[in-house]
Amino acid sequence: MKAERIAISFQHLHKVYPNVLAVKDLTLDIQQGEFFGLLGPNGAGKTTSIQVIAGLVKPTSGQVIVNGLDAVRDYRRVHRMVGVMPQEEVLDSWFLSVREILVYNAGYFGIPAREAGRRADELLERFDLGEKRSAKVSELSGGMKRRLLLAKALIHNPEILILDEPTAGADVALRRQIWQLMSELNAQGKTILLTTHYLEEAERLCERVAILDRGELLAVGPPAELTRSSHRDFVEIELASSAPRDLKLPGLNYTVENGKLRLAGTLEDEHVLEVLNALAREGVKISAIHAERARLEDVFLEITQGFRK
């Protein structure tokens, strides 16, 4: 059955805070095993949507179904399947050490003490926090806190991982480590729901992304498809000799100006090849080629700014 293969299903999710419409009738399915990106400007409603699954936000109406279970009604079983890394560096820092934070969290998930200790040590090692095991949270750097949050989200080995801006404030090495880790976990079959403001990150990792603004879902699809539909690819060919007036290039949108031939729109490799062949046929020499693919960032700005107008 198809429904069983959906990991997270937002169904007409609606959330109104006093004076703020945070999420507006969001309907969206994330498949099991999918690497999914939830994108949107500040205040778009990403965190709010996620927090319904983590039991931190009560939906005004609508629901979120996780592996077939209602996140509100069946919260205990849903929480068992989901690991959440929050956006804020919120840790139980008053009196617990780094290692104890992990061990206690394992305990809340019903993991016996010995096993909890083993997993905590393993994760501390994996995230280079071994030396800080006895430290207090206040003694950690920002990046270390993010690593600890990530370890905490993984302590019960959840099949669905929800990461709210995991790479915010991470240095280059940590960002790569987190990318690598997310890819590994996804390869092991875990579903990953990622929010990020780094669109190259989403483009690189996510099979599909959704773009949200002011609580509304504006676009969903694989990053490549979204960028293709934007018609914003761009190729510029500098000509060493002048081009004849009648380059026969049917169906291509091009201009020749100041010894430069410009192509724009949705460009596949064969289109460019076609132009190069035509130029070669006509004996036109080429001095340089600049090509630029549309980036997710362009599409993102186009969609969100278009929406705000």
Place this chain on the structure above:
Amino acid sequence: MIGFYTLWKREMVRYLKGSLDTIAPPIISTILFIFVFGLALGSRLGAVGEFPYIQFMLPGVMMMSVIMNSFYNPAYSVFQSRWQGNIADFLASPLSYSQMAVATILAGMCRGMIVGLIVLGAAFAFTSLPLAHPGLMALYLVLVSLAFASFGCIVGLWTKGWDGVNAVSIFLLDPLVMLGGVFYSLEMIRGVPILEVLTQINPFTYITGGFRYSLLGIADTDPFVGLGITAMLGVGLLLASIALFWRGYHLKH
């Protein structure tokens, strides 16, 4: 069950790790009470029934410590977790809402009872108490700590700041405890009109009176009325705490 135990343990460790701040004060204040009211003023106050004043007073002091300590633990802890945000650890875990409420309250009860027993121990260092009905005393300890730990849990959910907890303790609990026969018997205030009325309509009078009966074997109120009031408060406030956790009151947006 592991989840429940872990949360209970967290609440206990939170209290016990700061043991100098949390265990020493009740011992010190009890000793001060014993010195000031028992030894210094006690001889002028005379005996209450067959007991010297210090022995009459000690069950009241013990009750006061149980009430305050079982109240403060969940009140501060719940508010602290909300304020710091780590309440999300519990809310996003597979713990049920009733488990969260009960584990928090149980830890508060443990603190109240531990401190109560410490006070009892300190009392025995200076004087003796007959321990007339130990079973009844244990029942009182459990029910009183249940009632006030549950109340603390509710206050911890309700308050918007640290001062809210203190305000409840200063404006509500302190007057009720002080006018609840901790330091005097109904006999001693006969003829002081306002005090007499306030004391008689104060449910704490019956709780303190009943507890005193369990330790000394004398009573100026019916110990079973006190037990009934305590049990009703305990069960009622426990259920209210669970309901508030269930509704996500001040826990979820």
